Amino acid sequence: MQLYSIFLQHPIICTDSRVCPENSIFFALKGDNFNANAFALSALEKGCSYAVVDETEYAIDDRFILVENVLTTLQELATYHRKKLGTTILGITGTNGKTTTKELIAAVLSEKYNVLFTQGNLNNHIGVPLTLLKLNSSHEIAVIEMGANHPGEIKQLAEIACPEYGIITNVGKAHLEGFGSFEGVKRTKKELYDYIFANGKEIFINKDNTELVEMAAEAGFKTAERLHQYSLSTNYNDCSIAGLVKSCSPFLNMECAIDTAETVTINTQLVGSYNAENVLAAVAIGHYFEVENNYIKQGLENYVPQNNRSQLTVTANNKLVVDAYNANPTSLRAAILNFAQMDIENKTLIIGDMLELGEQSKVEHQNIIELLQQNKFRNVLLVGKEFSGTRNPFHCFADVTELINYLEKQPIKKHFILIKGSRGIKLEKVISTL
Numbered sequence: 001m002q003l004y005s006i007f008l009q010h011p012i013i014c015t016d017s018r019v020c021p022e023n024s025i026f027f028a029l030k031g032d033n034f035n036a037n038a039f040a041l042s043a044l045e046k047g048c049s050y051a052v053v054d055e056t057e058y059a060i061d062d063r064f065i066l067v068e069n070v071l072t073t074l075q076e077l078a079t080y081h082r083k084k085l086g087t088t089i090l091g092i093t094g095t096n097g098k099t100t101t102k103e104l105i106a107a108v109l110s111e112k113y114n115v116l117f118t119q120g121n122l123n124n125h126i127g128v129p130l131t132l133l134k135l136n137s138s139h140e141i142a143v144i145e146m147g148a149n150h151p152g153e154i155k156q157l158a159e160i161a162c163p164e165y166g167i168i169t170n171v172g173k174a175h176l177e178g179f180g181s182f183e184g185v186k187r188t189k190k191e192l193y194d195y196i197f198a199n200g201k202e203i204f205i206n207k208d209n210t211e212l213v214e215m216a217a218e219a220g221f222k223t224a225e226r227l228h229q230y231s232l233s234t235n236y237n238d239c240s241i242a243g244l245v246k247s248c249s250p251f252l253n254m255e256c257a258i259d260t261a262e263t264v265t266i267n268t269q270l271v272g273s274y275n276a277e278n279v280l281a282a283v284a285i286g287h288y289f290e291v292e293n294n295y296i297k298q299g300l301e302n303y304v305p306q307n308n309r310s311q312l313t314v315t316a317n318n319k320l321v322v323d324a325y326n327a328n329p330t331s332l333r334a335a336i337l338n339f340a341q342m343d344i345e346n347k348t349l350i351i352g353d354m355l356e357l358g359e360q361s362k363v364e365h366q367n368i369i370e371l372l373q374q375n376k377f378r379n380v381l382l383v384g385k386e387f388s389g390t391r392n393p394f395h396c397f398a399d400v401t402e403l404i405n406y407l408e409k410q411p412i413k414k415h416f417i418l419i420k421g422s423r424g425i426k427l428e429k430v431i432s433t434l
């Protein structure tokens with residue numbers, strides 16, 4: 001592959017013509033509202049050595065590499081590079097917790113190995129190949145996050161990354177507009193199991209999650225031979241890893257039994273008991289890859305959440321549980337129930353709409369209102385048109401700007417505040433007001 005030999009000499013990939021490192025290769029991707037072919041020459045002038053384009057009129061000299069489709073070429077180059085290096089790859093997907101779990105797994109494995117892992121949320125058809133193209137011969141393991149909001153996307157990403165190992169954190173009601181139904185979610189996530197069974201080695205699975213167990217069996221994983229299970233249940237036969245939540249006020253404290261031979265206490269910096277299964281996943285994977293127990297503990301305890309995920313933020317006036325990166329019925333329900341169980345006073349909830357739920361949106365938002373009432377929450381501020389359309393006794397705001405205006409006039413002080421909503425609601429903007 002001629003392009004691959006060029007890539008080996010210029011191993012930095014650029015897709016933004018505003019950021020063009022010297023000696024890099026610019027890939028002129030197209031979007032709904034842009035055609036980067038038009039910026040290819042500019043990218044070369046700013047420092048790129050080559051530009052990959054798919055429209056003949058822009059390939060004006062030998063610095064341009066003309067291909068049929070730039071995106072497909074990027075993906076094929078990533079797969080070719082991944083196979084050439086032969087790096088051990090773990091694929092991870094799931095409705096909730098996949099990014100946090102990815103970070104925890106990377107933190108544990110990094111105690112022993114040189115690990116490459118997905119940065120931020122670069123988990124789609126562009127982000128996955130860009131991550132793979134950062135692999136080099138020094139990397140021993142790569143943890144590749146795979147996201148999806150339409151059927152078939154996990155299958156495509158698995159075929160690009162070619163993972164030998166896989167984990168699905170869970171399946172829940174999210175992106176129902178794209179998937180069509182919860183069954184659509186399950187079928188798409190199961191595509192990772194299908195790929196691993198046919199082409200890879202082994203999967204890691206939460207034994208307590210009956211849906212995941214059924215999906216794994218449907219994919220062909222019916223014996224323990226290629227199936228590594230972990231559990232939060234006291235009945236953990238066939239599980240090498242079992243965990244017990246000791247406390248969560250606000251940080252998660254756990255005891256983990258590893259091969260039933262040793263119990264390890266892990267004091268995380270994560271807020272929310274719902275993170276227990278994420279921690280156990282990292283323990284199970286670290287143990288499989290022979291990371292010593294004390295280093296598993298060290299990696300998990302040193303991990304500090306960022307990007308508004310299960311994050312404790314202390315301001316001059318309040319303590320905030322910031323989990324505003326995203327929300328769906330499963331994750332929001334878990335966050336509310338965890339907040340209800342916390343032994344603290346002066347609780348306030350700032351809850352934003354759950355987006356992309358399609359026809360189920362009205363019902364799912366009303367279900368959250370009922371959950372809030374069942375748990376006797378009084379100080380609740382709801383943001384977004386979906387919650388505003390529910391029957392509820394709480395304060396409702398059209399958007400975060402309206403909420404900020406309200407809080408500037410009626411400030412909250414000395415409260416413990418849960419902040420959670422879909423990314424599109426932008427609840428992180430309210431933090432500076434609190």
